[in-house]
Amino acid sequence: AVQHRLWPEIDKMVKQQVAMARMGIGECGTGWQLFAEDGEMKMYRREEEVDGMVVDPLKAVHVVKGITGHEVCHYFFSPKYRYDWETTLEHMTVLETISDDTLMFLQTHKRIWPASQREAVFWSHMRKLPNDQDRDGPDMWTVVNNSTEDPSHPANVGKCVRIYLTVCLLCQTRVHPPKDGTPITRDNVSCKITYCSVVNPGGWAPASVLRAVYKREYPKFLKRFTTYVINQTKSKPIMF
Numbered sequence: 001a002v003q004h005r006l007w008p009e010i011d012k013m014v015k016q017q018v019a020m021a022r023m024g025i026g027e028c029g030t031g032w033q034l035f036a037e038d039g040e041m042k043m044y045r046r047e048e049e050v051d052g053m054v055v056d057p058l059k060a061v062h063v064v065k066g067i068t069g070h071e072v073c074h075y076f077f078s079p080k081y082r083y084d085w086e087t088t089l090e091h092m093t094v095l096e097t098i099s100d101d102t103l104m105f106l107q108t109h110k111r112i113w114p115a116s117q118r119e120a121v122f123w124s125h126m127r128k129l130p131n132d133q134d135r136d137g138p139d140m141w142t143v144v145n146n147s148t149e150d151p152s153h154p155a156n157v158g159k160c161v162r163i164y165l166t167v168c169l170l171c172q173t174r175v176h177p178p179k180d181g182t183p184i185t186r187d188n189v190s191c192k193i194t195y196c197s198v199v200n201p202g203g204w205a206p207a208s209v210l211r212a213v214y215k216r217e218y219p220k221f222l223k224r225f226t227t228y229v230i231n232q233t234k235s236k237p238i239m240f
């Protein structure tokens, strides 16, 4: 099949983001602060500014029982579920279906006073990754979202300020087979989720406002999303 113009960028970005997501917090360089904890979920951020704008990288690790990496990535990637779990979303459009595992999105997010409303244009790619560490271990799944230009949607022409984001959701399924050889149920699976994101707010927004928003929104987002996947999958066959 003819390669899409974005394919080389997508492939390079996915490999780079997954490599970083797999690194432990200790290996990710210094300056990570644990800023939220809820049961198994630990959320770290690093204070970083670009041109005086807060772009604090975020890294969250979470272990959720009863769901698999394929399921987590499926519900994160598919546009048809997004309004159910993404509370700050005002509008979402699929601008282009690049392939069955790669979409281009336009999203506008609810305005957060006193900043102006934000929008994002990004490609989103979902991929199963060979578990190169442990050959017979379960595979890993990932979704990478990365801002891109779209000639038909130039940045900052309307009322919305264009943000620039790079997001990586990396999922590693764990299976604990029952001792008595009975079939695997949801009690025997869990998923280690690593969520990394860097959001450049695009236009000036007060550092104090941005940091307060990230501190409030990110833990809420990950908790709500994982709870959503648990509820959507509990009565369905396991998707490995």
Ligand SMILES: CCCCCc1ccc(-c2ccc(S(=O)(=O)CCO)cc2)cc1[C@H]1C[C@H]1c1ccccn1
Pocket: 086, 088, 107, 109, 112, 115, 116, 118, 120, 145, 163, 165, 167, 197, 199, 201, 205, 210, 213, 214, 217, 218, 221
């Ligand atoms: C003055 C505020 C400027 C930034 C507002 C803003 C915009 C987009 C985003 C965002 C866009 C995409 C993603 S995703 O992971 O790719 C999923 C698909 O939606 C995630 C987060 C974040 C925020 C910041 C609110 C903060 C915030 C944090 C977690 C959730 C919602 N809002």
